Amino acid sequence: MLEQERTSDMDDRKKTILKAIVDDYVKTCEPVGSKSLVERYNLNYSSATIRNEMAELEEMGFLVKPHTSAGRMPSDKGYRAYVDNLLSLPEIPPEEEIAVRQFLTENLREAREMIERTAEYLAEKTNYLSVVLSPQYSDTSLEQIKIMMIEPGRAIVVLVLSPGVVHDRLIRIPSLIDEKDLNEIGQAIERCLTGKRLNDITLVTISSAAEDTELPEALVNQVLYEAYVAIKQTERIEVYIDGKYRLLKHPEFRDVDRASRFYDTMRQEQMVAGYMRELEQEEEIDAMKGLDTLEIIESAPGTLATRKDRPAYMVRIGQEIALNGMEDMSFITTTYRIGRRISGQIGVIGPKRMEYGNIISQISFVNRALSDVAEGHYTRGGDRLTLED
Amino acid sequence: MLEQERTSDMDDRKKTILKAIVDDYVKTCEPVGSKSLVERYNLNYSSATIRNEMAELEEMGFLVKPHTSAGRMPSDKGYRAYVDNLLSLPEIPPEEEIAVRQFLTENLREAREMIERTAEYLAEKTNYLSVVLSPQYSDTSLEQIKIMMIEPGRAIVVLVLSPGVVHDRLIRIPSLIDEKDLNEIGQAIERCLTGKRLNDITLVTISSAAEDTELPEALVNQVLYEAYVAIKQTERIEVYIDGKYRLLKHPEFRDVDRASRFYDTMRQEQMVAGYMRELEQEEEIDAMKGLDTLEIIESAPGTLATRKDRPAYMVRIGQEIALNGMEDMSFITTTYRIGRRISGQIGVIGPKRMEYGNIISQISFVNRALSDVAEGHYTRGGDRLTLED
DNA sequence: TCTAGCACTCGAACACTCCGAGTGCTAATT
DNA sequence: AATTAGCACTCGGAGTGTTCGAGTGCTAGA
Numbered sequence: 104m105l106e107q108e109r110t111s112d113m114d115d116r117k118k119t120i121l122k123a124i125v126d127d128y129v130k131t132c133e134p135v136g137s138k139s140l141v142e143r144y145n146l147n148y149s150s151a152t153i154r155n156e157m158a159e160l161e162e163m164g165f166l167v168k169p170h171t172s173a174g175r176m177p178s179d180k181g182y183r184a185y186v187d188n189l190l191s192l193p194e195i196p197p198e199e200e201i202a203v204r205q206f207l208t209e210n211l212r213e214a215r216e217m218i219e220r221t222a223e224y225l226a227e228k229t230n231y232l233s234v235v236l237s238p239q240y241s242d243t244s245l246e247q248i249k250i251m252m253i254e255p256g257r258a259i260v261v262l263v264l265s266p267g268v269v270h271d272r273l274i275r276i277p278s279l280i281d282e283k284d285l286n287e288i289g290q291a292i293e294r295c296l297t298g299k300r301l302n303d304i305t306l307v308t309i310s311s312a313a314e315d316t317e318l319p320e321a322l323v324n325q326v327l328y329e330a331y332v333a334i335k336q337t338e339r340i341e342v343y344i345d346g347k348y349r350l351l352k353h354p355e356f357r358d359v360d361r362a363s364r365f366y367d368t369m370r371q372e373q374m375v376a377g378y379m380r381e382l383e384q385e386e387e388i389d390a391m392k393g394l395d396t397l398e399i400i401e402s403a404p405g406t407l408a409t410r411k412d413r414p415a416y417m418v419r420i421g422q423e424i425a426l427n428g429m430e431d432m433s434f435i436t437t438t439y440r441i442g443r444r445i446s447g448q449i450g451v452i453g454p455k456r457m458e459y460g461n462i463i464s465q466i467s468f469v470n471r472a473l474s475d476v477a478e479g480h481y482t483r484g485g486d487r488l489t490l491e492d
Numbered sequence: 493m494l495e496q497e498r499t500s501d502m503d504d505r506k507k508t509i510l511k512a513i514v515d516d517y518v519k520t521c522e523p524v525g526s527k528s529l530v531e532r533y534n535l536n537y538s539s540a541t542i543r544n545e546m547a548e549l550e551e552m553g554f555l556v557k558p559h560t561s562a563g564r565m566p567s568d569k570g571y572r573a574y575v576d577n578l579l580s581l582p583e584i585p586p587e588e589e590i591a592v593r594q595f596l597t598e599n600l601r602e603a604r605e606m607i608e609r610t611a612e613y614l615a616e617k618t619n620y621l622s623v624v625l626s627p628q629y630s631d632t633s634l635e636q637i638k639i640m641m642i643e644p645g646r647a648i649v650v651l652v653l654s655p656g657v658v659h660d661r662l663i664r665i666p667s668l669i670d671e672k673d674l675n676e677i678g679q680a681i682e683r684c685l686t687g688k689r690l691n692d693i694t695l696v697t698i699s700s701a702a703e704d705t706e707l708p709e710a711l712v713n714q715v716l717y718e719a720y721v722a723i724k725q726t727e728r729i730e731v732y733i734d735g736k737y738r739l740l741k742h743p744e745f746r747d748v749d750r751a752s753r754f755y756d757t758m759r760q761e762q763m764v765a766g767y768m769r770e771l772e773q774e775e776e777i778d779a780m781k782g783l784d785t786l787e788i789i790e791s792a793p794g795t796l797a798t799r800k801d802r803p804a805y806m807v808r809i810g811q812e813i814a815l816n817g818m819e820d821m822s823f824i825t826t827t828y829r830i831g832r833r834i835s836g837q838i839g840v841i842g843p844k845r846m847e848y849g850n851i852i853s854q855i856s857f858v859n860r861a862l863s864d865v866a867e868g869h870y871t872r873g874g875d876r877l878t879l880e881d
Numbered sequence: 882t883c884t885a886g887c888a889c890t891c892g893a894a895c896a897c898t899c900c901g902a903g904t905g906c907t908a909a910t911t
Numbered sequence: 912a913a914t915t916a917g918c919a920c921t922c923g924g925a926g927t928g929t930t931c932g933a934g935t936g937c938t939a940g941a
Contacts, residue, residue, distance in 0.1 A: 348755035366737035561921040
C-alpha cells in the first residue's frame, strides 16, 4: 500500500489496463475478468500477465473485487485516475452546435426559459439527471425598478437588472395608497436605487427613499419593505432539474431503496444548489485541471464561432460527494459565465459507472453554448449572434 | 357469472366480508385468507363459511386469487364496489382546517403559490402523488392590460383578470417603437379589450385596436400579436405535481420497470391534465354519486365555516384509467370552484391498494379549503376570510 | 519478464424437499 | 337450509445440495 499510490507511478501498461477495465465496466456493469479483457481489447499479453497487473492495481487501490473469485471493478480511486488521466473526450459535431443554439433561443421570451431548456437538453443528451442553477445576480446592478398599481391593495414590481434580465413580483400595499401616490413612491425608489448593485441594497439604503416624498411615512414604509423583498427575491438562485426519472432506467437503480434515498436528497433542491456553489468556490484548483486537458478545436471556415478553450469542469466521484444517498453517483459540474460578473452552475448526476468522456464533452459543450447564447442575448444589439427576428 | 353481478345483489354478510378483505389487503398488501380474516375482524362465522362466501364473491368477480392455494385480493370490480358502497369517510378535525387555510395563504403573493401549496399539502398528507391544475380562465374577463417598456425592443405585458389574478409576460417589440408610442398602443389595446372574456379575444378582435392609433400599422401589428400571445398564454393550464418520489416507497413500485413506465407517463403533464379535464366533463353522473354519500358535518359553535355538502369526487380504478402505465394505480379527482365561473382540478394518484376513505376525505377537504380560501382571496374585501394583513 | 498450467473459490442457476397457509369439497351438526 | 368440522390437496417460499463456469493466485518453465 505504501510503495506506490499515485497514478503517475503507473507504467503505460497499467494505464492501458485500467482504462480498459473502466471502459468495459462502464459498458457492461459487470466485474471484468482477465480473460475477457484480453479478448475484448485484444491486448498483446496473456490473461495471466493481466492478472498479475490487476492484482497490483488492486493493491494500489484502483480496483476492487466484490468477492474472491469475481472479476475486478474500478474503485472510486480508479475512476478518479481514469477521469484525471486516461480520459478521451469525444468531439461534438458542429451541426449539433447550430442545433443547440437554436433550441436554446427559439421562441424565447424569458431568461429562465433558456436555463430550463439547457437542463432539458442536457438530460436528453446524457440520459442522466441534469441540474442547472440560475445565475447569482447579487453582483449585478439594478437598471430599472417600476411599481405599477393593479388595484387598491395590490401592485406589481418590475425589476430590470443590468444584463437585461427582468423579474417581477406581486406585492401588497396599504389600500389607502392610490395610483398617484404609488407612482410618486415608485419614482422615489427608482431615484434611490437605480444603478446600485443588488448586494448593496439593504433596508437602510432603501429607506432613504422615504425622505424623498411627502407622503405619510407609515404608508411609504410598507411599500419600501415590499419592494425590498421583491429585490432580494431576485437574488435567490433557482434550480432547474431535469431527467430525474431517467436514472431509474439504469441498473444501479434496480434497488428501489437506494433510488428512494437518492430522490429524498434531490428533492432538497436548495441543498443541492448550495453544494454546487460551494464546489465551485473550493475547487478552483480542480478547475485548473480542466484546463490541463485543454484541447484546440480547429474551426473549419464558415462554422459558428468556436473557442480554443474548453470550459473548466469538476468531477466528484462516489464518496467524494458530500450529499446523502450519493455514494454510488458521480457529479460533474461546470460554471457558465455571462460577461464577467454573472455566473451559474451546470451539473450532471449519474451513476459512478458513467460515460465520463461523453458527459464531460456534453457538459462543456452546453456550457459554451449557453454562455455564448446568453451573452449574445443579454448584450442586445451585439452582433456575435443572430437570434430569431 | 350471469346470475348476479351487481353490488346490490350482495347480502350484508358478503358486503362485510368484501369490506374486510379490501381493508386488510390495503393494509398488508398480501392476499388475505379465510382464517386470518376471521381472526383479525372477529367475524361470527367459521373460516369455512367465509371460504364459501369468498368463493362466491370470486365468482361474482369481486375477488381474485393470484394462484390456487393463495388468499384472495380485490379485483378492480371489487375496489369499485368498495368505493361506491362500502366506504367510510373519516372526518378531518377542525384544527386541521385552520392549519390548512393558514398554510395555503401564509405569505402568499401570487395565485399560483396557493395551487403549489395545495399540491404540496395533499402529497404530504396522503403520501401519494398529487396533481393540481390551475384554473381555466377562458371564461373570465380581462380587467386590465398594461404594456410597459423595458428597453428598446423589449416590453412587459401585465394582465389582470376579473378575479384579480395577475399574469405577465415579456415580449419583443420593434426597436423603433419608443416609450411614448408604446403607451399609446397600450392604451388602444386597453380600450379595445378591457372587460372582454378571454375566450372572445381573437386576432381579429385585437387587431381592431390598430385602427385606434396613428402609428404605422406594421409596427403596431407586431405589438398586437405579441399581446395576443400573452393573453392566450394565460389560458394555458398549469400543472402542479408533487410527491412523485413518494410512490417509490410503496411496495407496488418494487418493480422498477413498472415505476419507470409510470413516470414516463407522468412526465407528459399536459396529457395527464387533459385526461383530468376530460374526466370532469364526461363524468357528471359520477359526480352525483359523490353527493349521494352526502354527510352532514355538525359544526361546533365557534369553529370555522363548515359546509353541508361534500364536494363531488371521482374515482378511477386500475384499468379504468385511460393512461399508459396506470393499470395498477387509482386516480381520485375532484373539481374546485372559485365563484361560478372559475374551476380547476385536484387529483391524487396512488396504487389501487389505496386508503380510499382517507384519501377521499383529504381531497374533499382540500378542495373545500382551496375553494374557500381562493374565493376569499379573490373577492378582496370579502369578509368571509381574514388573510394576513 | 512473461506465460502456461493448475488448483482453488465462489456465486448463479437449478433441482429437490419441506412447510404452512391457503383452498375446495363432503359429511356431520345445528 | 345454513353452518361448521374435517380432510385431502395445492402451491409458493424458504432452505439445502449440486453443478457449472468464470474468475482467481501461484508456481514452474520458456
